[in-house]
Amino acid sequence: MNCPQIQTELSAYVDGELPPSIRAEVEAHIEGCAHCQERLAELRKLAEGVAALPKLQPAPQFLAAVRRKIAHGETPEQKNWIDLLFRPVWVKVPIEAVALAAIMVVATVLVTPPRRNTAQQTLAMNRKESTPAERAEAQVNAPARSPAQPVPTVLNAPVKAKQEAVQSGALLGREESAAAKAMQERARESGARALAPPVSAPARAEARANGREVLTAGGGISGAGDTGGGVASHGLGVPAFGLAVPVSGIVRYGERQPVETIVVEAKDSLTVLAHAEMVASSLGGRVETSKRASGAVQSFFVELPTEKVTAFKAQFANQFVSPSRLISSTGAVVDRLSTPASSVSAAAGALTEGRKPQLGDQPSGQTTVAATASSGAVGAPFVDEEKNAAANRPQISLGGSPLTPQAVPKQPLEPEEPLPAAPLSTTVLEIQVVTPGR
Amino acid sequence: MKRVSNSEPAAEVSDRELVARCRAGDEAAFDALVLRHRERAFNIAYPLLLNYEDATEVAQDAFVKVYRSIGGFRGDCEFTTWLYQIVVNLARNKRRWWMRRGRKITVSMDCPVETPDGEMTAQVAAATDPPDAEVARAEFVRTLEERIANLPTRYREVLLLRNVEDMSYEKIAVVLDCSVGAVKSRIARAREALRQAMAGEL
Numbered sequence: 001m002n003c004p005q006i007q008t009e010l011s012a013y014v015d016g017e018l019p020p021s022i023r024a025e026v027e028a029h030i031e032g033c034a035h036c037q038e039r040l041a042e043l044r045k046l047a048e049g050v051a052a053l054p055k056l057q058p059a060p061q062f063l064a065a066v067r068r069k070i071a072h073g074e075t076p077e078q079k080n081w082i083d084l085l086f087r088p089v090w091v092k093v094p095i096e097a098v099a100l101a102a103i104m105v106v107a108t109v110l111v112t113p114p115r116r117n118t119a120q121q122t123l124a125m126n127r128k129e130s131t132p133a134e135r136a137e138a139q140v141n142a143p144a145r146s147p148a149q150p151v152p153t154v155l156n157a158p159v160k161a162k163q164e165a166v167q168s169g170a171l172l173g174r175e176e177s178a179a180a181k182a183m184q185e186r187a188r189e190s191g192a193r194a195l196a197p198p199v200s201a202p203a204r205a206e207a208r209a210n211g212r213e214v215l216t217a218g219g220g221i222s223g224a225g226d227t228g229g230g231v232a233s234h235g236l237g238v239p240a241f242g243l244a245v246p247v248s249g250i251v252r253y254g255e256r257q258p259v260e261t262i263v264v265e266a267k268d269s270l271t272v273l274a275h276a277e278m279v280a281s282s283l284g285g286r287v288e289t290s291k292r293a294s295g296a297v298q299s300f301f302v303e304l305p306t307e308k309v310t311a312f313k314a315q316f317a318n319q320f321v322s323p324s325r326l327i328s329s330t331g332a333v334v335d336r337l338s339t340p341a342s343s344v345s346a347a348a349g350a351l352t353e354g355r356k357p358q359l360g361d362q363p364s365g366q367t368t369v370a371a372t373a374s375s376g377a378v379g380a381p382f383v384d385e386e387k388n389a390a391a392n393r394p395q396i397s398l399g400g401s402p403l404t405p406q407a408v409p410k411q412p413l414e415p416e417e418p419l420p421a422a423p424l425s426t427t428v429l430e431i432q433v434v435t436p437g438r
Numbered sequence: 439m440k441r442v443s444n445s446e447p448a449a450e451v452s453d454r455e456l457v458a459r460c461r462a463g464d465e466a467a468f469d470a471l472v473l474r475h476r477e478r479a480f481n482i483a484y485p486l487l488l489n490y491e492d493a494t495e496v497a498q499d500a501f502v503k504v505y506r507s508i509g510g511f512r513g514d515c516e517f518t519t520w521l522y523q524i525v526v527n528l529a530r531n532k533r534r535w536w537m538r539r540g541r542k543i544t545v546s547m548d549c550p551v552e553t554p555d556g557e558m559t560a561q562v563a564a565a566t567d568p569p570d571a572e573v574a575r576a577e578f579v580r581t582l583e584e585r586i587a588n589l590p591t592r593y594r595e596v597l598l599l600r601n602v603e604d605m606s607y608e609k610i611a612v613v614l615d616c617s618v619g620a621v622k623s624r625i626a627r628a629r630e631a632l633r634q635a636m637a638g639e640l
Binding site: 010017045053065 | 481490501505538582601606629
């Protein structure tokens with residue numbers, strides 16, 4: 001062994017703890033190594049010094065104290081509840097934090113009702129005209145495209161869906177009256193503070209699952225999908241028809257905050273736009289488009305006096321002549337007419353009230369409307385929207401049966417009413433046009 | 439090595455016999471065990487804790503634990519080994535208890551030790567060397583004690599058990615619940631650390 005190896009053994013050599021063979025080797029080395037001799041002398045001096053450390057007398061009455069502790073039943077290392085809960089801090093606090101987070105996640109999942117059907121499942125079941133390949137694509141694409149679906153934190157309100165035979169309307173002139181402009185300005189002001197629209201994330205998921213693209217202006221709805229919160233919708237329904245209204249998020253569109261998103265499936269988005277403009281202008285509202293680079297309109301906003309929202313939705317749906325399919329709020333596609341000249345489907349929202357006044361300053365009477373396709377069940381509950389509005393009673397969730405043409409009330413266009421001098425509240429709706437086959 | 443003299447009664451009775459009697463319910467046998475080993479227990483605890491009250495509490499608690507656990511002590515090792523094991527573990531727990539509360543453990547031999555009887559300075563074991571050499575040795579031991587106090591506890595434990603209690607590596611391994619090889623290497627490292635700490639004194 002060389003010096004370093006010997007020195008590692010010197011300590012045990014001092015203690016007499018080396019086996020004889022190694023001890024002999026160490027002794028042989030030490031005899032001829034002054035350095036190791038010096039090291040050995042130091043170690044011995046240290047060992048002797050430690051052995052000579054002063055000793056203290058224990059406390060008097062030591063035995064009595066021991067006896068007293070035994071008699072009192074004291075247990076060594078008694079811990080109080082703080083020790084049990086928090087100490088050592090660096091061990092228990094992280095564990096407890098992780099456990100708490102896990103509990104919150106589990107609690108959130110438990111509190112949130114599950115989406116009964118995923119969008120792609122619903123669509124696959126209901127898209128009768130879709131090919132197996134399309135269905136397969138939907139099955140594959142939908143989950144992949146929506147990985148960031150937030151944990152739903154809102155109870156999904158039953159969906160009211162309204163289906164009306166509508167006709168393609170001619171493009172209306174886009175001149176806006178001065179009154180409409182003034183109203184728009186006021187609407188922007190109030191809209192900036194308005195409560196956010198319902199989340200249409202489920203609707204988008206549905207459209208994605210269907211192989212279509214749902215586009216939103218400014219990407220605002222995407223944000224809506226990530227926001228939680230929300231209230232049970234205030235349905236105004238009558239049996240047999242309905243609109244879906246889960247209020248599940250807050251969206252800020254800069255100045256503009258649509259409180260409801262209506263998803264329309266149509267081949268020609270301009271037709272939808274023109275129709276919306278016609279109806280809106282007849283009700284004293286206006287339409288603002290958000291043009292894409294391609295020129296196609298995938299999303300636009302309708303600004304209306306709040307009290308006209310219901311009428312707008314009724315007439316908007318009425319104007320489409322031959323909708324062959326309507327995407328219910330659940331994503332179910334209901335075949336209605338046999339001649340789908342222009343396939344238009346809409347999942348509209350129901351009126352809701354009583355949402356949390358988060359942004360405050362909301363004019364009283366503000367109607368918050370939400371539309372989404374999130375309820376999930378095939379043949380989702382439908383509630384007649386017009387009667388809903390008239391009744392203005394709490395939400396009705398009805399067992400969904402496919403709409404029948406007979407059940408669709410024909411809603412004539414309301415005569416144009418003079419605008420209030422200073423409308424206190426306006427509502428911004430967002431219309432999303434989903435183009436089939438995209 | 440200087441030992442504190444044992445003047446307690448029943449010193450002639452072996453620990454093994456006292457333990458046996460204690461297990462049989464002989465309270466006097468337990469008292470004899472306490473009186474015989476209280477100083478050892480305390481003088482293991484004190485260098486680890488460097489606090490008189492805490493060392494006293496740990497030593498007393500160790501005997502309380504002995505009293506409660508003596509029925510499960512099968513005599514696989516010597517009573518002292520078992521006792522030291524308890525003391526070391528209680529001292530470790532006490533140190534952890536301190537550390538959680540941010541208490542620093544440093545000691546200077548210049549500071550007198552607080553005892554219930556008043557202050558007392560650390561007493562170096564008497565020696566028969568000439569006065570000059572005695573003074574120098576006392577100074578060396580005082581410095582050594584201070585440097586040991588600043589060593590990591592794991593080093594202090596093995597050094598104390600080895601050189602204060604003169605325990606074999608095997609017993610130390612039992613007390614510290616580790617292997618003999620670990621004891622050997624830990625003692626070597628502890629001595630090396632102490633040697634470096636005492637660089638100017640050797």
